[in-house]
Amino acid sequence: MNTLRSLTLAVSATLLGACTTLAPDYLRPDAPVASAWPGQTEAVAAPVAVADISWRDYFADARLRELIGIALENNRDLRVAALNIEKAQAQYRIQRADQFPSVALSGGQSAQRLPGDLTSSGESTISRQYSTTVGISAWELDFFGRVRSLRDQALETYLATEEARRSAQISLVAEVANAWLTLAADRELRDLARETWQTQQKSVDLTRRSFEAGAVSALDVRQAQSAMERARADAAQYASQVAKDENALAVLTGGQVPARLLPEKLIDAVTALAELPSGIPSEVLVRRPDVLQAERTLRAANANIGAARAAFFPSISLTATAGTASATLDGLFQAGSGTWTFVPQLTLPIFNAGALSASLDVAKVQREIQVAEYEKAIQSAFREVADALAERANLGEQLDARRNLVEASAESYRLSDARYRNGIDSYLVLLDAQRSRYAAEQELIAARLSEAGNRVALYKVMGGGWQ
Structure with a gap:
């Protein structure tokens, strides 16, 4: 037994000292994107990486933070992603055990x-x-590193599933925030439609009494009724949309959402940070989990080449x-x-009809495919950030213009109402002013939703939300 023990120890020492792999050296492909975002003359370093900003610190509303926490605990898609990690980890342990x-x-x-x-x-x-x-x-x-290459491939696959879970978490955080904001906007639109409907009802009653007194024509009554029914239809439509929004939130959070966590209206301060730093593209994009997942998959394909070479x-x-x-x-x-x-x-191996050569070719082609997938992930990430920044550049001006339009429309409606009461303008002019005011208020809510959604999108595409 002493002879066998000595032989085993000698072989193990030789194996640990000489074992290597035949996998090619890994080199990260160059990012096929510009060094700065569109519109920037040069890249500016970000003082704080967006990926390091926790979603708990980013979102200002306590109800939204609690809702995101519930979703992270109960969402089924995220649960599947976590279970995939456990599965990949077990497969890696199986592959690693073959070394011993x-x-x-x-x-x-x-x-x-x-x-x-x-x-x-x-x-x-x-x-x-x-x-x-x-x-x-x-x-x-494992003198030629076949088992070791397979272990490395399993390890990179496992790490890729971890990045996939982080990416799924980022998407879930953004989806919950956007669904919550959409519900808030639709509730505000519903309330606006109901208020307009009630106002139009009063206007119809007043116009009908004026018609009975001979002060206005039947056309004015019909026009007032048309405006009222339009507002009534809008109120019913937005009520249905609110119910759909609540159902979407229930799916994302894994259960019925408590009423205390639902927003009553769209808030202006959806985030705790005034602005997000844009940063350098290479620093922002490389840290995105989906990009890291693509790189891990590329590393796995690179390691698989080593196993295919060792088979010779x-x-x-x-x-x-x-x-x-x-x-x-x-x-x-x-x-x-x-x-x-x-x-x-x-x-x-002496003769296998070219099977080993074909296996090596498959491994090399698969690596090239993963290189293309990695570059595609970089390009897609760059476009998402560039689009969010481009939208951000003009949202402030749009929102300010919508606020001014609401004020002007409200004043125009007030003046038209006074002129109509004094018999200067027809009811059609007043009705047009009412429509303009109603549309301006709807557009303002939509602009505020776009601005808040852009903050969420910018946080997501820059890799924030996984912590």
Whole structure:
């Protein structure tokens, strides 16, 4: 047994000292995007990386923060992503275990009866043998790094699933925030439509009394009723949309949302930060989980080339056991009952009709595919950030213009109402002013939703929200 132990230790030492892989050296592909965002003359370093800003610090409303926390706990898509990580981790542990010998203990008995015509004495005999052994079976000595390359490939696949979960979390945080904001905007639009409907009802009643008194025509009554019914239809439509928004939030959060967490109206301060730093594209994009996932997948494909190359070289495996054997059970542990076996095996591929070459070609092509996928992920991320920044550049001016339009429309409606009451303008002029005011208020709510949604989108595309 001392001889076997020494041999095993020597082989292990040789393996650890000489083992390498035949995988090509990994080089990160250059990012196929500009060094600065469109509209910037030069790249400006960001004082704080967006990826380092926790969503708890970014979103200002406590109700929204609590709702996001509930979604992260209960969302089924995120749960599947987490389970995929556990699965990939287990697969990596399985692959890593192939680097080490598998030691097994076995014991057994064999019995054989021979008839008399097969024995020298002419009498039947029964022979028994007892044995117990411990050893390793078919342990591959990874001189050319095949097992090690497969381990690296499994590790990168596992790390890619972690990045996929982080990416799923970022998307979920953004989806919950956008759904919450959309619900707030639709509730505000519903309330606006209901208020307009109530105002139009009063206007219809007043116009009908004026018609009965002979002060206005029947056309004025019909026009007032048309405006009222339009507002009524809008109120019903937005009520249905609010119900759909609440259902969407329930799916995202994994259950019915408590009423105390639902917004009553669209808030202006959706985020705790005034502005997000744009940063340098290479620094912003490379840290995005989806980009990191693509790079991990590329690393896995790179490691797979090493395994395909190693298949061309001899495969050396070792089977060795040591133990005791005896014809009687009591003699198993007596002096002189020791046994051992040592079976090294070498397999060298000679002819396989080009299968190994084809496998290597597949591995190389797969790496090129992953290079293209990585570059595509970079380009898509760059476009998303550039689009969010381009929209951000004009949202402030749009929002300010919408506020001024609401004020002007309200004043125009006030003046038109006064002129109509004094018989200067027709009811059609007043009705047009009412429509303009109603449309301006709707557009202001939509502009505020766009501005808040842009803050969420910018936070998401720059890699924030995974912490």
